[in-house]
Amino acid sequence: MDFLNNYIFYIGAFGLIFIGLYILLTRKNLIKLIIGLSIVDTGVNLLIICMGYLKNGTAPIFSRKGLNPETMVDPTPQALVLTSIVIGVAVLAMALSLAIRLYQHYGTLDMRKIKEQKW
């Protein structure tokens, strides 16, 4: 169980990424694909957070007495994740708006049927 204890976050993160990939590979509906992308994104965000995670860590505030730098959580990944979430939202919004327009044009979101651009 030690293994699980140590790596549970990584397993979770990569699990999400693989679930997302699985959706991307198998689903044909654009909305589902977008959800898949979003899950991949979440997985990646989680992965970044894991990188800075410490068990029983404290907030990285040096000015407060009694906090040991050894046990502080790395703050950089949290900043990264914030940025990455914002980017993810932008992509998601973009994707959804495109999906709406696509539906208006084709009347379907099944990507197997939307194949006008090919060869």
Next chain:
Amino acid sequence: MVNPILLIIAPLSAAFIIPLMGYGLKRIVKFIPPLVMGFNLVVSLSLAPKVIKNPIIVFLGGFPPPFGINLYVGPLGILFSCVISLVGFIVSIYALNYIKQGAEQKYHALYLLLLTGATGIVLTGDIFNLFVFYEILCISSYALVGYTGEKAGIESASKYLIQGSLGSSLILIAIALLYGKFGTLNMADMASRIDSVHTMELFFPLVLFITGMGVESAIFPLNAWLPDAHSSAPSTISAILSGIAIKIGIYALCRVIFTIFGATDILQFLMLLGLVTLLVGEFSAFSQDNIKRMLAYSSTGQIGLIVFAMGVGTQYGISGGLFQFTTHALSKSLLFLTTGYMIYRAGSMKISALEGMGKKMPLTSVAFTIGAFSLIGLPPFIGFPSKFMIVYSVLARQSGLYIVFLALVLAGTVIEGAYFFKVIQAIYFKGERKDDRAKEAPLSALIPVIILVLLIIGIGIYPKVLTSILDSSAAELLDRIGYIKEALK
């Protein structure tokens, strides 16, 4: 001295001002992109001579790396930034009259954002910062591809978005893994701790980087979005995507492979990738009857050539690859710009619809011919010196395998020649045009085209103007230790 950060700030702030101006000053909105890009061009050119001697390092947060984000303005960055702002400038002049339909301000804002992203990628010294700019570039190009709201554009944009975001996610995973290993995001700092990629821990991020950036830089088989997106976007966007955006992917790839990982042992694989990309691209272009799709596939082929040259991995080879990048940026944007008005006048993207354009649009047709000749590598145009360098660098390796590779690359060139000559024949020597709708493109479209033609011929005859910056750029990529030293000074 001008602070190179202006190169990023100027287009970024302009991009946010444009939507605001939309409320009162709608008519002058379209003049902002040429203005900003012209400014960027001047700044980049004025920085170039200094940068070739000593790279400029800018600390963005005020504290030095590895803790703060820094800009590393080296010869490579300035070369790319020069080309970006040059092509951006030229295309934005063209867009003055060309972009009439749809949401004009959105177009201009997104256009500037795209260029901000591109400039940011080539100047930054921080891998996460690179990712952010990369996303700016990608998102604005998704939006631009679909911006007309037409069926084809929307379809291509959605497909592009799914593939592109998947690629970006892979890059982000790689960054996370690297951060987990080294606890730093500064590229130089990271590079100083990597001495081999043979461990799985480092190889996996490298592979993720290659795949992720390969999507944007259109390496086969990750380039399926490219022909759709390039052919269904408005011609100005195709020009920018083809001339700039995909090359930025190559830049990022090279930065990662050469500077961060120093992975010289995968260079042969890179060469092979380039070769396959080239051949697939040229073959696919060969039997196209849609001119823009043909040009898009030809871009794939050219990307293959650039990657191939990068894979040679010698000073001369990388110079050649960078030269080819310049060639392609100029020639392909010329081709897309000239076909832009031809398609507009003909009302169709079919090559057969362009028949007889040589008489109706003489200047545009001549410009198209020159662009095509240059891309094939015929002297005295810019494509010739770059091809010259690539061929020389491969032969200088003195290896039988490389000669076989080279022969295949040149076979790709022959195919490229064949389909371009077919179009040229169609434009000049086929069919009679009775309708009078087709007339010469307006002045605002001719000026950028003429500038590009002059550049193509000028550099073709006198390639020396580029050699010093190319050589120092190649040196920057190859000299990993030097990069680390400079950045962490």
Next chain:
Amino acid sequence: MLIQSILIIAFGGAFLTYILGKASSALRDFLAVLISVSLTVLIFLAYGKTGEIAFASFMNLPLVLRINHLSWFFAIAIQTVTTLSVIFSLSYMKGKERVDFYYLMMLLCNSAMLGIVLSGDFVSFYIFWEIMSWSAFLLISYNRGGALYAGMKYIVMSIIGSMCMLIGIMSLYSTYGTLNIREIHDLISTASGEYLLFISILFLAAFGVKSALWPIHVWLPPAHSEAPSPFSAVLSSILIKMGIYGFVLILYVISGAALYLGLGGGSFRYILTLLAAITIIIPTFNALMQDDAKRLLAWSSIAQIGYIILGISIGTSLGLIGGLFHFFNHVAFKALLFLAVGAIEYRTGTRDLNSLGGLIKKMPVTFIAVLAGTFGLIGIPLTNGFVSKWLIYKTLILNNHPFLAFAALVGTWGTILYSYKLIHNIFLGQLPENLEHTKPAPASMKLPFIILSVVIVLFGILPGIPLKLINLITASLGFDLLNINIWGIASESGPLNIINIFAAFAVALIVVWFFFLISGKKVVISQDNSYAAGIDVPKGKYHYTVDFYNPMFRMIKPYFRDYMDEFYSQLVKALASLSDRVRRLYCGDLGVYVIYIVLFLSILVISKIGLNLW
């Protein structure tokens, strides 16, 4: 300074002509002629000069111009033909579309060819070579219709050739660090045999395409027949000779005779001579089967190229002299023939040999010109073609190549047949009714005819004039000087004396005349007699020239299909279908695209984990 000014005038003049053409067409025509004539004069003035001058640099390589006997010899041939073609074009091109463009490309092509022979290093050589290629492509496509296919074929093969050359040049550069022709010549003796063979094969491919060596000749027949006639003359008489110049350059100037003869244990030379022999035989009989006058001449050009390469590739002084002289002669008579056919096309609107005939009375000067040209082509004594063919035969016999000599002989028989077909079907026989009102060729066309006819006969009677120069060329390439006098060659290895031949010829004529006299009274039979068989002459056409040599064709036709052309067409078809399949990779299905990405990633990972490739 002289060389630079030649090139500057040539290139500048080309563009100036184009610009001027936008203002006034008369001025443009005048300028085009002025430039060509003044270039001819300038090149004449450069006779005997030797020198080398670096005029610019390209990628840290000096671009060198140099002039010597060899390049002067080629330059004067180029410029003369272009000048005459430009003069010919004055009336030929009148009233056609895009005449400005035509003159621009004509003069540009000419300048590029001058650049090729005057360049002293391989970079400028390659640059000029490519400019020549694409300007020629634009002119070949000029006539629309079938010309498009011809142009396509030409340019694709020509690019393949120049890619081979590019590899060769860059390989030389990466090995020796210089591209100056003189310096490479000094360095190449250290090269290993295999390397030399590698380089030679690459250049063989490059120059072989341009000079239409069998089996890479297939671009030539359509290109020559579809181009505008004055440019066909340029194509056939000089553009393809740039390949010959290249051969001389690579075999003798760069390698030198000794290295060339030992190349691949002598097998390289053997194969080259063999190819040259094939190039003589097959195209000759293909020419025979053509009904299009220009296509016939085009095939004949290939065959004559075979003679030239045969002469050059033997590798002796006499052979080289013969080859170079035949080059010069071919320039004269093939330019003449193409221009003459152009004049006929200009006046009658057709060049189909089956619908022409009897034009001898309508276009007498053209007839004389074609007569002189075909005499030269066949190699009838007292024309220049005789001298050069004599020299080539002599070489082959002296060097014990009976089969090659036989091939050359067979080629000459074929030449006689197709030359007769050409002259008969155009000028002799019955005049078709629709050509009753054909006017003679205009003066601007007659001038080139007269000049070239004079050249053919003059150098046939006094071959010493050009041979002296050619002798100097071969001497500069390391061969012994032969003893040349104005009547021919007096040395022991290949005596040639036109006086003797003239005497023999005169004697033969007198004998024939004598028999003619004593054979009794001549009976005049009008041409109608044989056809009418005693009945009234039918109206309309009764003298048919269709299916000339029909019985012979039935025999040889199956053997003389252009198999190479068919082979290449199949190849292109296969490539096209392959390319169509390749682009189906981009099937339009997003799911497949995602699979591509994931597959790529997993292959990379597997290659590390599973196969441990890295």
